Amino acid sequence: MDTQPTPAAAPLANGKEAIIKVRDIVVGFGDRIILNHLDLDVYRGEILGFVGTSGGGKSVLTRTILGLVPKRSGMVEVFGENLDDLNESQRSAVERRWGVLFQQGALFSSLTVKQNIQFPLRENLKLSQRLMDDIAFAKIEMVGLKPDVAEKLPSELSGGMIKRAALARSLALDPEILFLDEPTSGLDPIGAGDFDELIRTLQQTLGLTVFMVTHDLDSLHSVCDRIAALAEGKVIAQGTIETMMQATHPWLRAYFHGSRARAVQRGRG
Amino acid sequence: MPHTSLISVHTQDDRLTVAGRGAWTSEHANELETAVGDAVATYPSPKGVDFDLAGVERMDTFGALLFERLRRAWDEKGIATSIQGLAPRYKILLEEMARAGRDQRPAPRRQEAVLERVGHEVVNTGADALALLNFIGATIAAMLRVLAKPRTFRFTAMVNQLDRVGFRAVPIIMLITFLIGCILAQQGIFNFRRFGAEIYVVDMVGVLVLRELGVLIVAIMIAGRSGSAYTAELGSMRMREEMDALRVMGFDPIEVLVVPRIMALVIALPLLTFIGSMAAIFGAGLVSWGYGGITPEIFMQRLKSAIDLDQFNVGMIKAPFMAATIGIVACLEGMRVGGSAESLGAHTTASVVKAIFLVIVMDGVFAMFFAAINM
Numbered sequence: 044m045d046t047q048p049t050p051a052a053a054p055l056a057n058g059k060e061a062i063i064k065v066r067d068i069v070v071g072f073g074d075r076i077i078l079n080h081l082d083l084d085v086y087r088g089e090i091l092g093f094v095g096t097s098g099g100g101k102s103v104l105t106r107t108i109l110g111l112v113p114k115r116s117g118m119v120e121v122f123g124e125n126l127d128d129l130n131e132s133q134r135s136a137v138e139r140r141w142g143v144l145f146q147q148g149a150l151f152s153s154l155t156v157k158q159n160i161q162f163p164l165r166e167n168l169k170l171s172q173r174l175m176d177d178i179a180f181a182k183i184e185m186v187g188l189k190p191d192v193a194e195k196l197p198s199e200l201s202g203g204m205i206k207r208a209a210l211a212r213s214l215a216l217d218p219e220i221l222f223l224d225e226p227t228s229g230l231d232p233i234g235a236g237d238f239d240e241l242i243r244t245l246q247q248t249l250g251l252t253v254f255m256v257t258h259d260l261d262s263l264h265s266v267c268d269r270i271a272a273l274a275e276g277k278v279i280a281q282g283t284i285e286t287m288m289q290a291t292h293p294w295l296r297a298y299f300h301g302s303r304a305r306a307v308q309r310g311r312g
Numbered sequence: 313m314p315h316t317s318l319i320s321v322h323t324q325d326d327r328l329t330v331a332g333r334g335a336w337t338s339e340h341a342n343e344l345e346t347a348v349g350d351a352v353a354t355y356p357s358p359k360g361v362d363f364d365l366a367g368v369e370r371m372d373t374f375g376a377l378l379f380e381r382l383r384r385a386w387d388e389k390g391i392a393t394s395i396q397g398l399a400p401r402y403k404i405l406l407e408e409m410a411r412a413g414r415d416q417r418p419a420p421r422r423q424e425a426v427l428e429r430v431g432h433e434v435v436n437t438g439a440d441a442l443a444l445l446n447f448i449g450a451t452i453a454a455m456l457r458v459l460a461k462p463r464t465f466r467f468t469a470m471v472n473q474l475d476r477v478g479f480r481a482v483p484i485i486m487l488i489t490f491l492i493g494c495i496l497a498q499q500g501i502f503n504f505r506r507f508g509a510e511i512y513v514v515d516m517v518g519v520l521v522l523r524e525l526g527v528l529i530v531a532i533m534i535a536g537r538s539g540s541a542y543t544a545e546l547g548s549m550r551m552r553e554e555m556d557a558l559r560v561m562g563f564d565p566i567e568v569l570v571v572p573r574i575m576a577l578v579i580a581l582p583l584l585t586f587i588g589s590m591a592a593i594f595g596a597g598l599v600s601w602g603y604g605g606i607t608p609e610i611f612m613q614r615l616k617s618a619i620d621l622d623q624f625n626v627g628m629i630k631a632p633f634m635a636a637t638i639g640i641v642a643c644l645e646g647m648r649v650g651g652s653a654e655s656l657g658a659h660t661t662a663s664v665v666k667a668i669f670l671v672i673v674m675d676g677v678f679a680m681f682f683a684a685i686n687m
Contacts, residue, residue: 152651152652152654168339171342174341174374184411184413185373190417190418197651198650198652214373217337217373247404249405250401
């Protein structure tokens with residue numbers, strides 16, 4: 044029995060399949076409009092970097108796609124299915140196919156790392172304990188942690204280890220889409236560089252599509268295939284890093300040509 | 313010869329050909345695991361193994377891991393294996409899995425045995441008592457420091473706490489004590505009526521409420537309502553390093569957070585006890601009137617002769633001591649919260665349970681003391 048729905052043939056744009064389609068989204072709290080008729084496509088197999096001002100709604104968009112924040116109007120389509128049209132079981136089938144890395148990790152504090160990774164496995168699949176252990180340790184190694192982390196509680200881990208352990212949990216069910224909310228924030232530059240590389244490796248190994256909210260100019264340069272920039276509640280520009288460098292919008296110029304951006308570019312020669 | 317929808321095995325001159333088919337993904341991981349186990353069990357030592365993975369349509373970590381388990385079972389016996397027909401996109405995944413699982417795994421976290429837990433509990437109880445003494449000392453030291461420099465007392469914080477634990481607790485305290493008063497009077501009249509002594513219900517309610525029940529019920533309510541809040545607040549501040557932030561800025565968390573909270577309780581509890589006792593007596597009066605036919609005039613007259621200031625004082629003297637106990641236990645438990653949500657829950661529970669226990673123990677000690685001095 045094959046329960047996994049085959050990905051419906053989504054409309055192609057530039058020969059690429061849009062795995063996430065956001066159309067005309069409006070989100071606001073009270074009088075404040077955060078996302079104002081926003082459109083965005085994420086294509087299968089790419090790493091999309093999402094940038095924007097602090098408090099400009101980057102996380103709100105992520106949370107809207109994930110269904111954690113209600114939207115006033117608009118449509119979110121993931122794997123070719125409109126999320127508003129799904130019933131509960133169809134929706135949880137979609138949720139099994141994406142993984143989320145929250146900014147603070149959001150590991151369950153009363154469970155060990157191994158139990159954290161096994162939690163989605165236990166809930167969604169009927170596996171033998173041996174296989175669940177094998178999977179948990181394989182994931183722990185995939186994210187570059189030592190096996191002895193498996194039996195530790197989240198409160199016994201450092202910030203970087205929490206990020207990696209949380210990444211291992213988000214990968215537990217082999218998702219097709221990975222949402223990352225500022226994955227490198229709070230890591231030292233070397234740790235952040237390693238994390239970028241890890242995401243690139245995992246993306247190639249597992250054929251992931253990655254939606255990454257980030258502020259890290261290094262990440263944008265090194266791992267992102269495409270960048271989308273959010274300002275005034277809309278996506279004001281999208282494209283490769285080169286396109287972004289040539290953009291004329293004042294915020295984009297400040298962002299990609301500021302002193303820190305110049306330093307990153309000097310570092311890259 | 314195991315033939316499943318995922319694996320089929322053929323033999324030729326002791327050489328195995330293992331052909332994979334279908335989707336080697338998480339949904340079929342169970343089936344695949346069984347098939348892998350069967351294949352190894354059926355053919356423990358072939359001369360060589362050729363894997364043909366051309367038929368595998370999809371593969372994820374689960375499939376790759378199980379394939380690696382199958383390959384390794386033969387590989388570790390020194391049997392040559394080869395892989396053909398693997399789709400290029402799964403090459404990295406298989407290589408990754410071939411590297412994985414070679415390091416030593418840690419021993420699982422051990423559950424404590426019964427005796428071991430008993431031992432730990434005994435040691436912990438001693439440590440608890442010591443920590444409580446230590447904390448009382450630190451609090452008194454902080455209070456003395458504040459007393460020496462009254463300007464450092466956080467008056468605004470205390471008023472804010474007073475509003476939360478005192479003023480906002482008034483409705484619920486009044487309601488509960490009112491009901492308790494009603495019940496006491498009803499039970500008293502019902503039972504005293506059998507020997508025609510209904511009127512003594514006024515004595516009973518007056519003495520009981522003023523000496524014991526008023527303060528006890530209010531203290532227990534406050535331990536549950538405000539003690540738990542103190543523990544949870546301080547505990548989550550500790551989890552978010554807010555305590556450390558205070559400390560590095562040169563503030564003593566006990567002075568800033570604990571002293572105003574305990575002071576607020578020490579002021580609020582006697583006031584609430586008074587309000588609660590009045591509500592209980594009011595409730596008793598109403599029931600005596602409606603159910604026992606004792607008019608308010610007679611009730612008041614009887615009350616005046618039944619109680620004196622001592623009865624009232626006994627209740628009120630106990631209130632600030634109980635308040636300090638609740639406050640100290642609640643704050644101490646809050647300061648001991650560890651990193652996890654579970655720990656916060658455990659300490660909040662401990663805070664309420666210990667506070668109520670100590671309040672009742674203290675009430676007993678006071679009872680003996682007042683009896684000794686004829687009060």
